[in-house]
Amino acid sequence: MGPTTAIQSHKDLRVWREAMDLAEACYLLSAHFPRDEAYGLTAQARRSAVSIPANIAEGYGRENKGSYVQFLKVAQGSLKELETHLLLGERIGIVSTEATAPILERCETIGKMLNGLIRSLQRHAPKGES
Numbered sequence: 001m002g003p004t005t006a007i008q009s010h011k012d013l014r015v016w017r018e019a020m021d022l023a024e025a026c027y028l029l030s031a032h033f034p035r036d037e038a039y040g041l042t043a044q045a046r047r048s049a050v051s052i053p054a055n056i057a058e059g060y061g062r063e064n065k066g067s068y069v070q071f072l073k074v075a076q077g078s079l080k081e082l083e084t085h086l087l088l089g090e091r092i093g094i095v096s097t098e099a100t101a102p103i104l105e106r107c108e109t110i111g112k113m114l115n116g117l118i119r120s121l122q123r124h125a126p127k128g129e130s
Helices: 014-030 041-060 065-091 097-123
Strands: none
Touching: 014 041, 014 065, 014 097, 041 065, 065 097
């Protein structure tokens, strides 16, 4: 998709595509978590990872920019939640720093993209809507 391609769907958003890749990576990583974490850290990490692209998509489908921004902020919260689950996994020894490092780097990149999108939407929103 080139720089002049119009955004017609949430699927056209780079941040949504990156968030989908992140969620996929988290599913693959968490598949190696211990079985006794299936309803604990595994489920929590997966739920927060999925929440990121889901909230980007839901916000895109909203009627106004203010609602869209709110959903993007929820996605940011889920991103921080995912980071926390991964860091806790490192601390308790169920996942290595080497395994989480690329995912945490993706989290940082997506966080910056979300911040940029939020700022852009707020800058271009009519008064009282952001």
